[in-house]
Each structure stands twice: as C-alpha cells, then as structure tokens.
Amino acid sequence: MVELSPPALDSVFHALADPTRRAMLRSLAAGERNIGELAAPHAMSLAAASKHVKVLERAGLVRRRIMGRSHLCRIETRPLAAADDWLRFYQRLWSRSFDALDDILCEEPAPSARSDGESS
C-alpha cells in the first residue's frame, strides 16, 4: 500500500480534478514534454500552462528539470498509485456494505412490498 499524508493526497485529487491537467498527465505518460508542448493542444499561453504544471508539481505528479531555456516535465506515478489505493479501499468498503444491505432488504420484505418470496 502506497502511503501519502492526507494533505498530500488532497493536493493529488485537487490536481486531478481539472481536465486540462489530466490531459497534460496523459501526454506526459507518453514521455517528457516541455511547457510549450504541454500548452499547444489547449490553446493556452505558456504562463497559463506553467500554472497548471505548478499545481501538478505541488501534488508530486510532475518533476521539472531545466535544460538551457527549456523546462522539461516528467510524470511521477507514485502519488497516482496512492490516490488509486484510496479509491479502491473505499470502493471495496462500500461495495461490501451494499451487498450486506441487499441481503437484509431481501430477507425482510416490508409489509407493503410484494409478498412472493421468489426471486425473479
């Protein structure tokens, strides 16, 4: 299980909540990109793209290295794994709970409910 502190996990979910940043991550998953390459598909200024990259950096999802005048960005997958762990944990918890609830509702029909005991 990948552990991340709650504030760190908050910043990951915050970063992922924006469609532009998700698209940037998808692009980075294919390889390193500079800010211009990340901005290009979104018709946005370099400054605006840089802001998005900063949010991704703060969440630990992107590392930036400076090569001369170019800022090269690279994806970091560890925080994504932590976010995924979080989702899976609660998804399992609720799914199991709903299974149990379904059993209870089936075994004790309400007075107003259909009285046939057969499952259709």
Add this chain to the structure above:
Amino acid sequence: MTDVVLETLRLTRRFDSPPERVFDAWLNPEVAARWLFTTPGSERHTTALDVRVGGAWKMTDRRDGVDYTALGEYRVIDRPRRLVFSFGMPQFSPEFAEVTVEFAPDGDGCLMTLSQDRVHTDSIGPLTAGWAAMFDALAGLVAAA
C-alpha cells in the same frame, strides 16, 4: 480561502425495495448495525446514531480483538431522497470525507447513489475549527506512531 470539494468516488446500486426502506436502513440503528461498517466476522458491534442534522454518529466493530471506529455527523436528512453525513475512520486517517447518498425510485425498487468527497482542508471554516484542531492532534499521533 478556497472552498474546494473534490468528488472522488461514486457508486450506484439498485435495490428491490422502495426508497423509504433503503433510506431507513441507514438510520435505523438495529438495521444499520447489521450492514454498515461491520463485517461477517465481527466480534462486537456498537452503534450510536443521533439522527438529526448536526447529530453525531459512531459505529465500532471489533475484529480479531481490535476495535475499528467509523464516525461523523449528519448534515442533511431528507427522507427518502437524500442523506449527507461526514465520515472518518480516525485509526486510518485524520481526514474526514463528506458522503452523500441519494435515493431515486426505480420501478418498484430504488436506485441508490453514493458519492464520497474529500473536503479540501482549505475549506474548513470556523464551524469545524474544533474538528480541525482534533484532526491536527490525530495527525500528530499517527505520525508519532
């Protein structure tokens, strides 16, 4: 101060019971104790539900001799349409999430949708300042363990 609420989890399930019955299963302590925050191998389960807006709820489940506690506060109780409560498991994390459960009639059954949001720490206002302090203390304890 930004108020960032991040919906991170959404589950939908259909039940062969009307919304009223499914809704009540969350708030009736005898029924809730049998499915909510419990497991088939539970050795002991305690349920304390103060069912009113602002009321606290707490459920503890003992497994392999260890007590696991889930707790929170009711935010919206709109029978049989909508239930909103905060939810945390302090042993695992100092954070609290907000859970919204919606119940929609579906034929002679009910379509129940649960969404769980992480409430960004920035959005903790004066109302929950006490909780914020408690979370910080818990975070310290967790970090020290």
